[in-house]
């Protein structure tokens with residue numbers, strides 16, 4: 460069986476479950492993300508993702524360790540010992556009492572990489588990543604009243620800022636470095652001779668915006684920003700997106716291809732002798748040019764697609780998919796993690812589903828069934844057509860493409 464283009468589209472098409480919550484027109488946004496900051500207002504709020512209660516839980520009983528969290532004051536990181544304590548297991552868990560004291564004195568708390576340890580955020584960021592075909596990283600920023608954590612700076616990633624609690628006034632300035640690359644991180648640039656952080660504060664603001672709970676600010680990479688809380692404490696989430704830059708593509712190609720010119724050593728003379736260095740570079744250039752000419756576009760594209768997929772978060776697997784295998788009944792409810800499938804291709808009579816961490820293959824004839832399942836939010840075995848083998852559902856369950864509908868999974872999946 461040949462899988463049709465239409466079926467391939469159905470297997471991988473974004474359903475905009477997450478991007479639709481953040482922006483007005485997710486399809487238009489995906490096709491052409493705005494080049495300037497935009498505020499999307501009037502959402503139903505984000506406390507289902509992370510709020511004061513979730514913060515308390517991860518800080519006090521979440522077994523988090525540095526650098527999952529850090530405390531900032533006046534643009535500088537406070538030494539760890541002022542807000543951490545030791546346990547029998549770890550030397551660097553949050554000391555909630557000390558952290559609270561620092562916050563009361565005007566410091567800000569940043570929870571980093573929440574997509575790794577908060578289930579609602581893990582699910583939402585995976586969906587957003589699928590909607591945009593870009594991996595998503597999540598931080599939470601907690602700021603006491605009338606305070607500011609960071610001075611004006613910019614980030615090398617496009618971000619969504621989700622105001623969860625309180626209000627925050629954002630001062631936005633036009634980029635000083637156009638479309639910064641991942642390594643052109645502001646904290647690193649600060650260390651460059653001649654780089655003056657204060658000059659960012661001196662730039663005339665482009666706009667000042669106040670974010671209220673439920674508002675979402677789109678902040679393209681490079682835009683200079685700083686934010687100040689108002690009369691009450693503020694909690695916001697920043698979801699930042701990987702940029703698939705040409706710079707990224709070139710470095711991936713060079714690092715992933717074994718046949719790329721590069722095994723030969725440069726002559727040691729190149730360090731002190733400009734002529735030897737120039738000759739070595741000429742040889743490298745001709746090797747690289749020949750290599751690029753000999754390698755097909757499709758081959759290079761395949762390498763880049765695989766490289767990109769490996770940067771996405773792996774599907775949220777349920778260990779019960781293996782341990783509770785026998786407990787499956789016709790009425791067991793499953794939710795569908797459409798976002799687990801990042802790509803699909805046909806290989807002979809097999810259908811290959813590309814996940815972040817592996818490729819799952821099924822008979823190509825199963826493509827319509829898989830497309831049908833991925834189009835659902837939830838299902839029970841009893842609802843599926845008798846032609847659907849239970850073994851296929853079990854395989855998808857083990858791979859994290861479907862999950863049994865526990866209370867948390869259901870609550871998040873249905874928003």
Ligand SMILES: O=C(O)CCC(=O)C(=O)O
Pocket residue numbers: 567600602607608609614618620684685686687696697
């Ligand atoms: O809240 C702040 O001080 C700055 C937050 C920030 O830079 C961000 O969310 O990207």
